Amino acid sequence: MSSKDQILQKIKNSQPNIVADLPDLNILGSDQFEVLDTYKTVLKNIGGDFVEVANYDEISAYLKQNYALERRIITTVPELSEVAVLDWKNEDPHLLQNVELTIIKAHFGVAENSALWVTDDILGQRVAPFITQYLAIIVNKSDIIPTMHQAYERIGNQEYGFGTFIAGPSKTADIEQSLVLGAHGARGLIVFLLE
Amino acid sequence: MSSKKIIEHSEAATRFNKDVERVNWHDETLWFVREKRDRAAHNIPDWELLRETASQIKNNVLSNIHDYLVEFEANAQKNGIIVHWAADAKEHNEIVHSIMAKHDVKQMVKSKSMLTEECHLNDYLAEKGIEVIDSDLGEFIVQLRKEPPSHIVLPAIHLKKEDVSETFHEHLGTEKGNFDPQYLTESARLTLRNTFLTRKVALTGVNFAIAETGEFVVCTNEGNADMGAHLADVHIACMGFEKLIPQRKHLGVFLRLLARSATGQPITTFSSHFKKPRDGKEIHIVIVDNGRSTQLGREDFKNSLKCIRCGACMNTCPVYRRSGGHSYHNAVAGPIGAILAPNLDMSKNADLPFASTLCGSCTNVCPVKIDIHDQLYKWRQVLVKEGHTPAAKTVAMKTMATVLANPMIFNIAGKSGRFVMKNIPALVNNKMNKWYDQREMPSVPEESFREWYKKNSREAKAKKDEQ
Numbered sequence: 001m002s003s004k005d006q007i008l009q010k011i012k013n014s015q016p017n018i019v020a021d022l023p024d025l026n027i028l029g030s031d032q033f034e035v036l037d038t039y040k041t042v043l044k045n046i047g048g049d050f051v052e053v054a055n056y057d058e059i060s061a062y063l064k065q066n067y068a069l070e071r072r073i074i075t076t077v078p079e080l081s082e083v084a085v086l087d088w089k090n091e092d093p094h095l096l097q098n099v100e101l102t103i104i105k106a107h108f109g110v111a112e113n114s115a116l117w118v119t120d121d122i123l124g125q126r127v128a129p130f131i132t133q134y135l136a137i138i139v140n141k142s143d144i145i146p147t148m149h150q151a152y153e154r155i156g157n158q159e160y161g162f163g164t165f166i167a168g169p170s171k172t173a174d175i176e177q178s179l180v181l182g183a184h185g186a187r188g189l190i191v192f193l194l195e
Numbered sequence: 196m197s198s199k200k201i202i203e204h205s206e207a208a209t210r211f212n213k214d215v216e217r218v219n220w221h222d223e224t225l226w227f228v229r230e231k232r233d234r235a236a237h238n239i240p241d242w243e244l245l246r247e248t249a250s251q252i253k254n255n256v257l258s259n260i261h262d263y264l265v266e267f268e269a270n271a272q273k274n275g276i277i278v279h280w281a282a283d284a285k286e287h288n289e290i291v292h293s294i295m296a297k298h299d300v301k302q303m304v305k306s307k308s309m310l311t312e313e314c315h316l317n318d319y320l321a322e323k324g325i326e327v328i329d330s331d332l333g334e335f336i337v338q339l340r341k342e343p344p345s346h347i348v349l350p351a352i353h354l355k356k357e358d359v360s361e362t363f364h365e366h367l368g369t370e371k372g373n374f375d376p377q378y379l380t381e382s383a384r385l386t387l388r389n390t391f392l393t394r395k396v397a398l399t400g401v402n403f404a405i406a407e408t409g410e411f412v413v414c415t416n417e418g419n420a421d422m423g424a425h426l427a428d429v430h431i432a433c434m435g436f437e438k439l440i441p442q443r444k445h446l447g448v449f450l451r452l453l454a455r456s457a458t459g460q461p462i463t464t465f466s467s468h469f470k471k472p473r474d475g476k477e478i479h480i481v482i483v484d485n486g487r488s489t490q491l492g493r494e495d496f497k498n499s500l501k502c503i504r505c506g507a508c509m510n511t512c513p514v515y516r517r518s519g520g521h522s523y524h525n526a527v528a529g530p531i532g533a534i535l536a537p538n539l540d541m542s543k544n545a546d547l548p549f550a551s552t553l554c555g556s557c558t559n560v561c562p563v564k565i566d567i568h569d570q571l572y573k574w575r576q577v578l579v580k581e582g583h584t585p586a587a588k589t590v591a592m593k594t595m596a597t598v599l600a601n602p603m604i605f606n607i608a609g610k611s612g613r614f615v616m617k618n619i620p621a622l623v624n625n626k627m628n629k630w631y632d633q634r635e636m637p638s639v640p641e642e643s644f645r646e647w648y649k650k651n652s653r654e655a656k657a658k659k660d661e662q
């Protein structure tokens with residue numbers, strides 16, 4: 001008997017005869033709060049930052065002012081071609097190691113924890129938001145939803161090879177519980193909240 | 196497998212407590228994490244409902260895990276993931292090694308996986324000439340020091356920044372005497388970046404595996420699991436079979452609970468959902484039993500398989516905080532470790548369920564409502580019945596049972612006890628008396644309750660008769 005059959009057989013013998021019911025999830029996540037304000041507060045608390053912008057030109061202007069444009073800046077957003085390059089999606093991912101700033105879009109954001117949902121179809125490359133020194137994510141203000149329950153309702157049966165929630169910059173507190181931003185991933189996260 | 200002689204929890208705790216200042220610091224640091232957890236939990240009006248819901252989902256999983264596993268495997272395979280099954284630690288290690296061997300790779304970068312600690316994978320691969328580098332900062336630190344992690348979420352919580360500085364100076368060539376966590380973290384970042392860029396195989400743990408979709412979720416703050424997995428040709432993900440949850444939407448419940456319970460964060464920085472490999476790359480999942488199906492069959496202890504490894508029970512435990520993770524001599528320490536470990540090896544881990552005050556704080560903070568302190572109490576009974584407790588304790592307990600069951604002996608024992616403690620205290624206040632080890636002996640009353648009661652009931656009766 002293969003290990004698989006053995007394990008499954010043992011489990012069958014051990015597990016109870018009656019299947020316990022799954023709980024109703026619809027009663028969760030109904031608490032009322034100011035969604036956008038909460039999003040901003042939580043993001044700041046976990047080491048991220050945000051800028052409210054009306055359009056992509058404002059994003060370009062902000063990036064020009066605040067980032068060293070002579071360094072390597074990549075994006076998946078065609079509207080930002082003035083400040084960032086677009087033709088990196090088929091490169092060997094290892095070649096992204098010198099990227100200073102990655103600018104991507106998120107499907108939506110979650111107010112209760114400031115997480116942004118991204119999937120590989122809008123990431124360009126899976127490693128892009130991790131390997132970069134700094135990360136910028138654009139999300140529509142109207143796409144900020146209250147809690148993780150609404151998040152998974154929205155994700156539903158969405159098809160992806162890889163998806164991730166990103167909440168703030170990469171961080172660690174493994175040395176004496178002192179918070180340090182920029183563990184292995186991005187050292188900083190700026191979220192552009194788009195009208 | 197390590198064949199080192201195990202030092203029992205009480206002995207290890209005694210050693211840990213010799214450095215009073217450090218123990219106090221350890222205690223306070225973990226309590227600080229517990230307080231952060233409380234603040235995060237109190238921010239969520241639905242918190243208790245979330246715990247109850249999570250508990251019910253896990254109850255459903257444990258009652259239907261056979262079918263969920265079959266469903267998960269089929270869906271994962273549809274997604275192009277290669278699924279392996281390991282009956283025990285040995286088979287798990289062999290599978291991981293065979294994947295490495297197939298690709299002719301001698302180096303691996305690993306993110307946190309307590310399962311691989313449980314299986315002693317690093318030792319096994321080292322014997323086969325394979326170099327493993329742990330990339331979680333805390334695990335990286337303890338690996339350099341040749342120590343196991345002392346906490347499942349905070350692997351280096353037993354170390355001070357001076358210790359880390361010393362270790363990094365020795366291994367990474369950082370400045371001697373530079374204790375700045377920012378500086379030390381940066382140096383590890385630079386070293387490990389090179390590791391991520393050069394490894395062809397990355398191994399990660401699994402926080403949740405979803406039967407409905409065949410995907411799995413890995414949560415980190417550092418981004419180390421993603422750096423490893425997205426740069427490697429082969430991603431191996433190892434999971435105990437209890438990591439399964441039925442549907443994607445159930446992640447909403449667990450991701451709200453996990454980080455808040457663990458560190459007080461609203462969510463980990465990255466919650467990565469791996470569903471399909473990149474073009475031309477491989478994802479392998481190793482599903483491990485290693486005693487879990489036995490635990491599933493123990494009615495009193497099966498609930499321990501609901502655990503989502505947040506570590507909240509450790510942070511709150513007065514014994515863990517003052518004895519340190521290493522005193523539990525098991526991959527998973529603390530209260531939850533003490534109910535998982537005896538299942539793996541009863542005689543080796545017989546001391547662990549006794550490393551508790553049974554105060555119940557662990558049960559109160561557990562996000563999936565495992566009755567941890569009840570199980571600790573129940574394990575004690577099993578271990579005594581099966582003869583795994585030390586002889587001295589067994590004799591003492593048997594003697595006590597005889598004394599308590601016999602009023603005359605009880606009376607005599609009480610009288611002589613009071614006499615000895617009053618007149619020759621050195622007879623009990625000495626090193627031979629294990630009870631006196633951690634406690635002061637009580638002050639001696641003039642009379643026992645029994646004597647007082649006899650006298651008073653006589654007086655009361657006389658009074659009543661007078662009326």
